[in-house]
Amino acid sequence: MPWRFDAFEAYKFCAAVPSVHRRTIASVPRYFHTLVASRTTHLGTLTPLRLVTSAHRCPIASVPRCFNTLSASSLLNITFMNTSGSEEEFCNERTSLMTTESPPLSSYHVETGISSLEDTQTKARCPITNESNNREARHEGVSVERDSTADSEDEEMSLKYGAKHVIMLFVPVTLCMIVVIATIKSVSFYTEKGGQLIYTPFTEDTTSVGQRLLNSVLNTLIMISVIVVMTIFLVVLYKYRCYKFIHGWLILSSLMLLFWFSFMYLGEVFKTYNVAMDYPTLALVIWNFGAVGMVCIHWKGPLQLQQAYLIMISALMALVFIKYLPEWSAWVILGAISVYDLIAVLCPKGPLRMLVETAQERNEPIFPALIYSSAMIWMVGMTEHSAVQQPSHQETNSDEEVGQSHHDNTEDNRNMVVPETEVHGAQSRTTSAVELEEERGIKLGLGDFIFYSVLVGKASATASGDWNTTLACFVAILIGLCLTLLLLAIFKKALPALPISITFGLVFYFSTDNLVRPFMDNLAAHQFYI
Amino acid sequence: MTVAVFFGCSFIAFGPAFALFIFTIARDPLRVIILIAGAFFWLLSLLLSSLVWFIAMKASNDKDQQLQRGLLIFGVMFSVLLQEVFRFAYYKLLRKASEGLAALSEDERSPISVQQMAYVAGLGFGIMSGAFSMINILADSLGPGIVGIHGESQYYFLTSAFMTMAVTLLHTFWGVVFFDGCENRRWWVIAVVVALHLLVSGLTFLNPIYEGSLPPAYVILVSMAVWSFFSCGGSLQNIQQFLTCRKNDAGSEVAS
Numbered sequence: 001m002p003w004r005f006d007a008f009e010a011y012k013f014c015a016a017v018p019s020v021h022r023r024t025i026a027s028v029p030r031y032f033h034t035l036v037a038s039r040t041t042h043l044g045t046l047t048p049l050r051l052v053t054s055a056h057r058c059p060i061a062s063v064p065r066c067f068n069t070l071s072a073s074s075l076l077n078i079t080f081m082n083t084s085g086s087e088e089e090f091c092n093e094r095t096s097l098m099t100t101e102s103p104p105l106s107s108y109h110v111e112t113g114i115s116s117l118e119d120t121q122t123k124a125r126c127p128i129t130n131e132s133n134n135r136e137a138r139h140e141g142v143s144v145e146r147d148s149t150a151d152s153e154d155e156e157m158s159l160k161y162g163a164k165h166v167i168m169l170f171v172p173v174t175l176c177m178i179v180v181i182a183t184i185k186s187v188s189f190y191t192e193k194g195g196q197l198i199y200t201p202f203t204e205d206t207t208s209v210g211q212r213l214l215n216s217v218l219n220t221l222i223m224i225s226v227i228v229v230m231t232i233f234l235v236v237l238y239k240y241r242c243y244k245f246i247h248g249w250l251i252l253s254s255l256m257l258l259f260w261f262s263f264m265y266l267g268e269v270f271k272t273y274n275v276a277m278d279y280p281t282l283a284l285v286i287w288n289f290g291a292v293g294m295v296c297i298h299w300k301g302p303l304q305l306q307q308a309y310l311i312m313i314s315a316l317m318a319l320v321f322i323k324y325l326p327e328w329s330a331w332v333i334l335g336a337i338s339v340y341d342l343i344a345v346l347c348p349k350g351p352l353r354m355l356v357e358t359a360q361e362r363n364e365p366i367f368p369a370l371i372y373s374s375a376m377i378w379m380v381g382m383t384e385h386s387a388v389q390q391p392s393h394q395e396t397n398s399d400e401e402v403g404q405s406h407h408d409n410t411e412d413n414r415n416m417v418v419p420e421t422e423v424h425g426a427q428s429r430t431t432s433a434v435e436l437e438e439e440r441g442i443k444l445g446l447g448d449f450i451f452y453s454v455l456v457g458k459a460s461a462t463a464s465g466d467w468n469t470t471l472a473c474f475v476a477i478l479i480g481l482c483l484t485l486l487l488l489a490i491f492k493k494a495l496p497a498l499p500i501s502i503t504f505g506l507v508f509y510f511s512t513d514n515l516v517r518p519f520m521d522n523l524a525a526h527q528f529y530i
Numbered sequence: 531m532t533v534a535v536f537f538g539c540s541f542i543a544f545g546p547a548f549a550l551f552i553f554t555i556a557r558d559p560l561r562v563i564i565l566i567a568g569a570f571f572w573l574l575s576l577l578l579s580s581l582v583w584f585i586a587m588k589a590s591n592d593k594d595q596q597l598q599r600g601l602l603i604f605g606v607m608f609s610v611l612l613q614e615v616f617r618f619a620y621y622k623l624l625r626k627a628s629e630g631l632a633a634l635s636e637d638e639r640s641p642i643s644v645q646q647m648a649y650v651a652g653l654g655f656g657i658m659s660g661a662f663s664m665i666n667i668l669a670d671s672l673g674p675g676i677v678g679i680h681g682e683s684q685y686y687f688l689t690s691a692f693m694t695m696a697v698t699l700l701h702t703f704w705g706v707v708f709f710d711g712c713e714n715r716r717w718w719v720i721a722v723v724v725a726l727h728l729l730v731s732g733l734t735f736l737n738p739i740y741e742g743s744l745p746p747a748y749v750i751l752v753s754m755a756v757w758s759f760f761s762c763g764g765s766l767q768n769i770q771q772f773l774t775c776r777k778n779d780a781g782s783e784v785a786s
Contacts, residue, residue, distance in 0.1 A: 167559035170566075467665040472573055475658070479570045482563055511577050518587075519580040520662060522602055527690065527737040529663060529697055529730070530576070530609040 162489050166482050168374040169444055172311055173452055173481065177474060179315040180322070180453040184461045189268040190323045191461045197324045199223045204326040216328035220336045223329075227340070231351045239358055254297060254313070258290040261316045303373075310372045314446050318453035322461060330458050335506060337451065338499035345496040373443045448498055452477050455505045463513045468520055472512040476504035531675045536668055539691035543664045547657050547698045554649075560642055561650045568620060568654020568705075575616035576662065579609035603735060610731050613655070614724045617705065620651055621712050644713055645706065645762045652705015656698035664694040682738065689740050696747045700730060703754035710761045726750055 184190055196203070199222055202215035237246060263286050270277050293313070296306045325333065344350040456473050463469035480501025487500075523530065555561045583605030590597055624647045632640040667690050678684045704723050711719025730750055736742035 163559035163563055167562055170562070467669055468662055471661055471665065475566065475569050475573055478566055482566070508573070508577075511581070515580040515584045516576060516662075519576075519583050519605060520666070523606070524663070524667060524690075526599075526602065527686070527693075527734060528602065528606050529693055529734040530579075530606050530613070530659070 162485060166485050169481060169485075170478055172307060172372055172374065172444070173449060173478070174474075176311045176314050176318070176449050176453050177456045177477075179311070180318050180457040181460050181470060183265075183269075183315070183319055184322065184457050187268050187272045189271070190319050190457075192323075194323055196326060199226055200325060200329050202329075204328055212328060216326065216332045219326070219329040220332040223333055224336050224340055228351070231355075235351045235355045235358070238355055251294075251298060254294065255290075257313050257316060258293040258297075258309075259286060261320065262286060262289060262312075265316060265319070307372060307374070310446060311449070314372075314449035315453060317446075318450045318457055321450065321454045322457040325454075325458075327458070327462055330454065331506065334451065334455055334502050338496075338502040341496040341498045371443045371445055372449065448501075451498060452481075452501060452505070455502060455509070459505075459509045459513075463509070464517065466513065466517050468516060469509060469512045472508045472516070473505045476508040477501045480504040531671060531673070531677065533672065535687055536671045539664075539671060539687045540668050542688075542691035543660060543668075543694035543698075544657075546695060547653065547660060547702075550653060550702070551657070555653070558642075561646070564624065564642075564647055564650045565654040565657070567623075568651040569658035571616045571620045572613060572655045572658040573662075575612045576609065579605060579612045582608055606731050606735075607728065610727050611724070613659075614708075614720075614727060617651070617655065617708055618712065618720075621648075621709050624651065624709075644709060648706045648709030648762075649702065651709070652702040653698075655705060656701030659701055660694045660698040663697065664690060683740070685740065689737075689744060692744055693734065693747065696744070696751050697730070700727075700747070700751055700754060703751070703758040706758040707754065707761055710758075726754070 200219035201222065202218050204212050204215055206212045206215060234246070263282075266282070266286065269275075292301075292305070293309045295301055296309050297313075321330070344352050347353070456470060456477065459473040460467075460470040480503070481497075484497045484500050488497075551565070555565055583601065586601050586604070587598065590601060592598070625644075628640040628642065628644065628647065631642070632638055635641060667687065671687050677686050683689070704727065707719060708723050711717065711723070730747050733743040733746050
């Protein structure tokens with residue numbers, strides 16, 4: 001069956017491989033694990049195998065957002081981010097494969113499930129057996145006993161790996177924030193008033209405080225309604241399978257972001273540092289940067305390079321928002337987005353939830369749009385999916401919810417925190433003495449990068465030049481992210497990921513700017529130490 | 531007021547803490563999380579104490595300099611007490627987390643011991659405290675200006691950097707000793723830690739007279755270092771084995 005090998009070839013080259021998602025943090029749906037499991041087991045003899053998994057699960061909630069982004073960009077000539085390319089390419093293959101092949105796939109599972117497949121679904125379906133040295137029996141037995149101890153082991157695993165996942169998110173979020181803060185503090189372009197986005201038409205240059213507040217609230221309302229409309233539009237598009245449209249839009253927006261915005265950024269940096277640069281050199285640099293970025297993000301590329309590009313475009317996007325959102329509107333928008341996120345995750349009739357459910361019904365991944373993926377999974381030897389079959393209902397639910405927690409926004413993917421773990425049970429076939437590595441990756445939607453960076457950037461731009469405020473917001477956001485992941489691990493159900501961080505960030509921004517700053521300034525003036 | 535001053539002062543103030551972070555904490559994700567949570571707890575304590583000070587300041591007469599200075603001193607003392615309260619709260623939280631981790635692990639042992647958590651928590655407090663004290667000063671040292679133009683001390687940046695380093699390391703040692711006291715229910719230890727913290731902060735009230743604040747702070751730092759070393763299981767024998775690189779189980783691997 002050639003298509004399987006094609007898929008395998010694609011797998012081999014994919015840089016980012018979110019693996020099967022384990023429970024606590026947004027999980028990859030079971031079907032995905034199944035799919036991966038089946039394929040890898042079928043191709044089991046081939047080593048090492050990089051599995052691309054989960055990506056397709058997490059983009060569910062982010063698709064509407066990236067779509068909004070795309071529409072916004074098309075209207076405003078502002079580029080937005082686009083998907084992580086290798087996944088997209090992979091996803092395209094998969095999507096096309098999955099949509100056409102899904103029925104055969106399930107039948108494949110059924111056919112071969114008995115024979116050599118360690119399939120989640122197969123396992124789930126097969127009852128406890130006490131067969132012989134048959135591999136399936138062993139696996140099933142393994143899966144059975146794993147099911148029984150699944151909970152405690154899962155919890156232990158999730159806590160053991162939870163810390164690693166948290167750090168895998170801390171590092172890119174920190175890097176993005178550092179880039180934004182460094183730019184804000186040095187390049188004055190991004191703190192100058194230069195007009196406003198079309199989504200925030202009301203000006204804040206008013207005489208009275210009440211008028212200014214009213215204008216910012218109106219701006220927020222307009223922005224949020226645009227986002228909701230775009231989300232619904234995207235859900236409709238997705239429901240009617242207009243994939244090409246969405247893909248085209250993503251590519252267009254990433255094109256604009258990688259070329260136009262980075263050109264602007266580079267121009268401003270040169271102006272700030274008074275560097276003389278000629279146009280041919282600049283054209284060469286921008287061309288190379290943009291072309292490699294497109295390749296990395298939309299097609300295949302080294303993982304680190306892809307991550308670096310995603311961080312850079314998140315930072316660029318955040319800088320655009322910092323520049324063009326008026327001050328009070330920015331804070332109100334951040335607050336409103338968190339509330340919207342909360343609602344979108346917890347209400348059953350939200351468009352994001354519908355999108356997720358549609359994707360699940362169709363058993364296909366949503367666009368891998370704008371997802372930062374942090375690790376690669378190596379499967380050495382056969383893939384044993386005894387542990388992979390861990391995804392429980394809770395996982396699926398939490399995946400959904402966390403997916404939905406990424407509210408729509410003009411930003412791209414929201415905070416899709418998807419830990420991908422390929423847990424390959426140590427009890428592999430007796431023939432292979434290789435202990436399969438258990439390595440987990442995690443994915444985060446770029447929209448969340450953007451919002452965190454907008455908060456920290458605004459804090460550093462407008463907080464009276466105070467570094468304490470920036471530092472406080474930074475720590476608050478990291479703690480919010482950590483708490484979100486922890487809560488997800490504890491409650492094992494979907495929780496919105498953005499609200500906690502943004503709430504902490506806002507609280508700490510206002511309190512540090514108004515309370516702590518005078519205190520610390522006075523202490524520093526007298527050189528008192530606390 | 532040059533880049534040299536900036537780099538010099540930042541290395542003095544943050545060098546030891548940064549080295550400690552790189553060599554002992556950066557590799558372990560759980561420790562990094564505990565560090566950042568420790569920083570967060572310190573930040574919370576600062577927030578609350580600033581709130582109290584702000585209310586007191588706004589409710590009082592702005593023009594009275596002595597009163598304002600008195601209120602600031604009160605704010606400092608209150609902040610110190612609140613920091614120690616939050617350190618205790620963090621200890622409680624870490625105990626619970628440690629029990630949870632131990633319960634869920636295969637061998638009923640927590641992946642991180644209380645002493646390690648104490649060290650990391652103390653360092654988190656120290657780094658945040660140092661950062662909040664020093665970062666604005668460092669940012670100002672990059673720009674143009676003249677130090678002490680109105681007759682204040684010329685050594686403002688340098689003394690700030692040294693004081694920050696002392697406070698950072700002190701927080702680390704206080705964390706170790708404090709947690710150890712809580713673990714073994716020795717409440718006098720906690721009282722001593724609180725008293726020493728108040729003393730160090732109080733000495734900074736003498737501050738243009740740096741002889742009154744810096745040397746005593748360093749004496750206290752050295753004594754705290756010795757105390758914390760012995761309280762978490764160190765001994766002269768350990769040091770000897772470490773220095774002679776002898777490989778027994780208690781030997782060359784001194785720290786953890």
